[in-house]
Amino acid sequence: MRLDSTRQETEGGRQKGAGGRRRRHTQDPASHNPPIRHGILALPDEASPMAARPHQFISTPDTGVSPLSPEWHVRRRFARRLRLLGIPENLTGWSVLDIGAWHGYFSFECERRGADRVLAVDRFAWDRFGMTEFLAAHQRLGSRVEYQHVDVHELDVEAIGQFDLVLLLGVFYHLRNPLAALERIARVTKRLLICETHVLLPFIHERYPLVSFFPGDERTDEQTYDFCGIPTMTALTEMLRFTGFDDVEIVYRPSFRYWKKFVALVTTRPQSGRGIVHARPGPPRRQETGGRSAENA
Numbered sequence: 104m105r106l107d108s109t110r111q112e113t114e115g116g117r118q119k120g121a122g123g124r125r126r127r128h129t130q131d132p133a134s135h136n137p138p139i140r141h142g143i144l145a146l147p148d149e150a151s152p153m154a155a156r157p158h159q160f161i162s163t164p165d166t167g168v169s170p171l172s173p174e175w176h177v178r179r180r181f182a183r184r185l186r187l188l189g190i191p192e193n194l195t196g197w198s199v200l201d202i203g204a205w206h207g208y209f210s211f212e213c214e215r216r217g218a219d220r221v222l223a224v225d226r227f228a229w230d231r232f233g234m235t236e237f238l239a240a241h242q243r244l245g246s247r248v249e250y251q252h253v254d255v256h257e258l259d260v261e262a263i264g265q266f267d268l269v270l271l272l273g274v275f276y277h278l279r280n281p282l283a284a285l286e287r288i289a290r291v292t293k294r295l296l297i298c299e300t301h302v303l304l305p306f307i308h309e310r311y312p313l314v315s316f317f318p319g320d321e322r323t324d325e326q327t328y329d330f331c332g333i334p335t336m337t338a339l340t341e342m343l344r345f346t347g348f349d350d351v352e353i354v355y356r357p358s359f360r361y362w363k364k365f366v367a368l369v370t371t372r373p374q375s376g377r378g379i380v381h382a383r384p385g386p387p388r389r390q391e392t393g394g395r396s397a398e399n400a
């Protein structure tokens with residue numbers, strides 16, 4: 104099955120502002136697994152098993168192996184994430200940038216919620232193993248979501264404009280240079296950034312602005328949680344404020360936090376869990392809520 108990619112892939116330099124509609128095909132020379140040939144998008148009939156079942160992905164992300172999880176498990180997990188993230192139900196009139204979109208689940212969901220424009224960007228996974236799922240779902244859904252190979256460290260407001268909603272889901276802990284990336288993200292965020300990431304849960308000093316470092320993203324034998332850098336919730340919120348998000352609201356803290364802190368004590372190894380933050384440029388609109396978690400939701 105084929106799809107003309109010239110309709111879909113946008114080139115930043117040609118597009119000013121979130122509402123821009125000019126598109127041009129760009130083939131990424133750095134792509135290791137290019138799905139685009141001669142301007143035609145070849146869909147992966149025979150490629151990965153995930154391509155055949157585009158919504159059955161992800162069990163151990165970032166290993167490059169992509170084993171399939173049972174469908175019920177994936178559905179439950181993503182339904183829960185959607186519930187916790189707090190993406191506005193009605194996105195009519197909003198433009199959306201999904202950074203690190205990978206399979207595109209959240210890009211397609213924003214399109215389903217009526218967003219005027221959705222741009223999905225990714226780099227690492229799309230260059231290696233992960234674009235087939237996105238493209239298969241894109242075609243299956245008849246989607247108008249635009250996509251570009253862009254590294255978040257190279258996001259350029261001049262090239263892609265600003266977006267009402269920016270999603271940074273499961274990406275922060277991969278960032279080689281988080282502050283520089285957040286500065287770029289702040290420039291392209293018009294209204295709301297939703298950042299979901301692993302946050303660090305040490306036994307003590309959880310409220311101190313700590314960020315772990317593992318060269319995890321550089322290694323092929325990556326261990327669980329040995330991602331590049333995982334911030335404590337305090338580090339995350341302070342970094343967001345420092346880079347231009349004046350209004351930072353914690354909407355979710357890791358579940359089973361105290362159990363994990365106990366494990367950290369026993370194993371002398373900090374644990375981690377999901378944290379979700381809503382960040383807005385401009386002056387604070389409300390007091391920080393402290394977030395909710397499975398223990399106190």
Ligand SMILES: C[S@@+](CC[C@H](N)C(=O)[O-])C[C@H]1O[C@@H](n2cnc3c(N)ncnc32)[C@H](O)[C@@H]1O
Pocket residue numbers: 164165202203204205206208224225226227228229233253254255256271272273274277278
């Ligand atoms: C754990 S996946 C998250 C996928 C999806 N956002 C989700 O939440 O289900 C992390 C994604 O971030 C992408 N990523 C990592 N570093 C990146 C970078 N510097 N620039 C753009 N994308 C990046 C990876 O390629 C991968 O697709």
